[in-house]
Amino acid sequence: MTEVNYLESLNPLQYESVCSTEGPNLIIAGAGTGKTKVLTTRVAHIIDNNLAFPSQILCVTFTNKAAREMSERVQKLVSQNMEKMPWMGTFHSIGAKIIRNHAEVIGLKQSFTILDKDDQLSLIKQIIKAENLDQSQFSPKLIQSKIDHWKNKALNPNDIKSESLDNLVDEKSLSIYKIYQARLFEINCLDFGDLLLQCINLFKVPDIHKRYSNNFKYIHVDEYQDTNAAQYKWLKLLGSHHQNVCCVGDDDQSIYSWRGAEVDNMLRFEKEFKNAKVIRLKQNYRSTNNILKSASSLISYNEYRLGKELVSDQGDGEPIHLHLVNSSRDEADLVAQDIMKYSDDNPDLNNISILVRAVFQSREIEESLIKYSIPYRIVGGIRFYERSEIKDAVSYLRLVYESQDDVAFERALTVPKRGIGEKSFNHILSYAKQKRISLYQASKEMVDTDEFTKKISESLKAFISVIDRGKSSIDNLQFYDILKMLLDESGYMNMLKNDKNVSAQTKIENIKELIIAMEDYNSIEEFLEHVSLVTAIDENNEDNKVSIMTLHAAKGLEYDYVFLPGWEEGLFPHQKTIDETGNKGIEEERRLAYVGITRAKKIINISTSMSRRFQNNWMPSLQSRFIEELDQELIKTINHASSHMDRFQNQEFDEFNQDFDFKPRKLDFKNNPSSSYRTVVDLEIENVRDINDDVLLQIGQTVEHKKFGIGRIKDIDGTKAVVDFDKHGTKKLISDFLKPC
Numbered sequence: 001m002t003e004v005n006y007l008e009s010l011n012p013l014q015y016e017s018v019c020s021t022e023g024p025n026l027i028i029a030g031a032g033t034g035k036t037k038v039l040t041t042r043v044a045h046i047i048d049n050n051l052a053f054p055s056q057i058l059c060v061t062f063t064n065k066a067a068r069e070m071s072e073r074v075q076k077l078v079s080q081n082m083e084k085m086p087w088m089g090t091f092h093s094i095g096a097k098i099i100r101n102h103a104e105v106i107g108l109k110q111s112f113t114i115l116d117k118d119d120q121l122s123l124i125k126q127i128i129k130a131e132n133l134d135q136s137q138f139s140p141k142l143i144q145s146k147i148d149h150w151k152n153k154a155l156n157p158n159d160i161k162s163e164s165l166d167n168l169v170d171e172k173s174l175s176i177y178k179i180y181q182a183r184l185f186e187i188n189c190l191d192f193g194d195l196l197l198q199c200i201n202l203f204k205v206p207d208i209h210k211r212y213s214n215n216f217k218y219i220h221v222d223e224y225q226d227t228n229a230a231q232y233k234w235l236k237l238l239g240s241h242h243q244n245v246c247c248v249g250d251d252d253q254s255i256y257s258w259r260g261a262e263v264d265n266m267l268r269f270e271k272e273f274k275n276a277k278v279i280r281l282k283q284n285y286r287s288t289n290n291i292l293k294s295a296s297s298l299i300s301y302n303e304y305r306l307g308k309e310l311v312s313d314q315g316d317g318e319p320i321h322l323h324l325v326n327s328s329r330d331e332a333d334l335v336a337q338d339i340m341k342y343s344d345d346n347p348d349l350n351n352i353s354i355l356v357r358a359v360f361q362s363r364e365i366e367e368s369l370i371k372y373s374i375p376y377r378i379v380g381g382i383r384f385y386e387r388s389e390i391k392d393a394v395s396y397l398r399l400v401y402e403s404q405d406d407v408a409f410e411r412a413l414t415v416p417k418r419g420i421g422e423k424s425f426n427h428i429l430s431y432a433k434q435k436r437i438s439l440y441q442a443s444k445e446m447v448d449t450d451e452f453t454k455k456i457s458e459s460l461k462a463f464i465s466v467i468d469r470g471k472s473s474i475d476n477l478q479f480y481d482i483l484k485m486l487l488d489e490s491g492y493m494n495m496l497k498n499d500k501n502v503s504a505q506t507k508i509e510n511i512k513e514l515i516i517a518m519e520d521y522n523s524i525e526e527f528l529e530h531v532s533l534v535t536a537i538d539e540n541n542e543d544n545k546v547s548i549m550t551l552h553a554a555k556g557l558e559y560d561y562v563f564l565p566g567w568e569e570g571l572f573p574h575q576k577t578i579d580e581t582g583n584k585g586i587e588e589e590r591r592l593a594y595v596g597i598t599r600a601k602k603i604i605n606i607s608t609s610m611s612r613r614f615q616n617n618w619m620p621s622l623q624s625r626f627i628e629e630l631d632q633e634l635i636k637t638i639n640h641a642s643s644h645m646d647r648f649q650n651q652e653f654d655e656f657n658q659d660f661d662f663k664p665r666k667l668d669f670k671n672n673p674s675s676s677y678r679t680v681v682d683l684e685i686e687n688v689r690d691i692n693d694d695v696l697l698q699i700g701q702t703v704e705h706k707k708f709g710i711g712r713i714k715d716i717d718g719t720k721a722v723v724d725f726d727k728h729g730t731k732k733l734i735s736d737f738l739k740p741c
Helices: 003-008 012-019 035-048 064-077 091-101 117-130 140-152 168-186 194-202 206-215 229-238 289-299 328-345 359-371 388-401 406-414 422-435 439-446 454-472 479-489 492-498 502-518 524-533 575-597 651-656
Strands: 025-029 057-061 088-090 113-115 189-191 218-221 245-249 277-281 320-325 352-356 376-378 546-550 559-564 600-609 611-614 617-620 635-639 702-705 709-717 720-725 729-734 738-740
Touching: 003 012, 003 035, 012 035, 012 277, 025 035, 035 057, 035 064, 035 218, 035 245, 057 064, 057 091, 064 088, 088 091, 091 194, 091 229, 091 524, 113 117, 113 524, 117 140, 117 168, 117 406, 117 422, 140 168, 140 194, 140 229, 168 189, 189 194, 194 229, 206 229, 218 229, 289 320, 289 575, 289 600, 320 328, 328 352, 328 359, 328 559, 328 600, 352 359, 359 376, 359 546, 388 406, 388 454, 388 479, 388 492, 388 502, 388 524, 406 422, 406 439, 406 454, 422 439, 439 454, 454 479, 479 492, 479 502, 492 502, 559 575, 702 720, 709 729
Parallel strands: 025 245, 025 277, 057 088, 057 218, 113 189, 218 245, 320 600, 320 635, 352 546, 352 559, 376 546, 559 600
Antiparallel strands: 611 617, 702 709, 702 738, 709 720, 720 729
């Protein structure tokens, strides 16, 4: 496509965004306004006008999929044969690339390994054990979250002032952070937070900073509202020379503060970048005007926002459908019945989605969909590279690639079981710490001594022999053939073949799929980096199914028909958010509601129930404040609730043994935005699975219980799960009390 053609396809504000190439630019791109089109056309325009070579353009995204799509679009647009764009990718992939170029400057080898969350947690547990700390007092997961928090803030251990620490746990967390960071470098590893933090540290070297800031003539950032403090600092440093920084985002869709995102980065753009130009894209190409006006009415209640107005050329369309129902059971049946009606007119179920605020909501909805024979998919689930068998297999490969990787060593050593228990492993750990060597090297030194019994020594020798053979085969075998050999000779595949559980066959099939996937990569290093950086497995959308997902997971997607169940106080906005972060949290919940509404092209169905079951108890509900904040003139209310609750006259509904009309009660949210209907959630709401747990419980999944600790799900029976706990045996519990690990 020629430059003239692709510029002609832009509306006036998109055209201005593309052609305003010089100086800092903030493009506020509301839902459905074509931000990806603007970004890709802008990059193509810069290349076509010879303003920069592709290697001088930095484009950062939050997912590998977004980076691939952007690269493909740019290549289709440019009128010349374009070289590849080496600096188009995620924050983490680009950070890893820069660090590998200068690893020795910060004391690493270029072959460093990137630890994922599970590996990071394992290393923290090792340190806690070595420091003789009580895990019940100093939770490894809590310490992990604190370290992540500090790294998201671009804070090295020495940057943290002791006076900023609130308690003993914070003080110990900082102490462990220092040891943890030193240990990472000893084993030639980094975690995800380091991929930006160590870049920032590298940029303290003037020559390195100058090399990159001078090279990147133009910098583009997608989804800028989701950046954290470290990402912001990283971008500021890279854009310090040319100042041609273009950030695209929507502050009204900032919904990830729980993972470190700071909407303030976008709100203060004009103050941080002098002479910044702000462009607001207004033309929405997705939704009807009624949907946009309703969303705008809702989000206008947020105080901290830049503000914009969206318009549509799709006409007014249907009003917002607000359904009032007696119970969450009725709500689920209603959703299924409405889907049946829509599918009569439009048989493509892929155009229908159900967006929930909390994962537990899906159970009743799933049962109703099954009852009405409506096929559906759960968008989320356990990601491929996060499945236990995949992580086990990859740990063998990582250990062959980098023998100093203690986290990989621990995982590979313990699966399958080799008769090497916790006592023996701790002995290896102590020896390695004393000698300041890796666990692998410590094991090699200890097996020929009298440190272990003969049986343990033989088992350890056999394990080391398998790894050594893998290492010696690197030059003469394909790396996926090495993995086959490792899994066969280690006894891992026999363990799965001898396992009589149904899940074992699935694990074998997943291992086979892993081997196939590996064949697409040229080296162990390339594959391992892919495993570390990959964010998700693409969904297969060819099947005709309704999609059920969380509101967080829906960001960036669009559907003709959208169902939004559970708009009640305590559930949405979520009580935990209100309690922990007050008005700031409510504003983020409101942005989440805005995201949900703007996913719809044609029809929105919001439902609110007068009762909902929490932990096997039916609780009265209060209509969400967000319903009142919609433009009331654009709402069509359908009351499905009976005025007399005759069907509640049984033991399950003793509390409701009275006559009443369905008139949702209201609180004074305007004058007291943090007010809430506590009886809805007076039940330790933190134990109810929240939206931050993006996966549904599955057999074989590792979970945590507040009282019984870590265990694995053996069976699921309705609202209950049978869990085999590490220290408390098998128990049958209500699923809402279980948190995925």
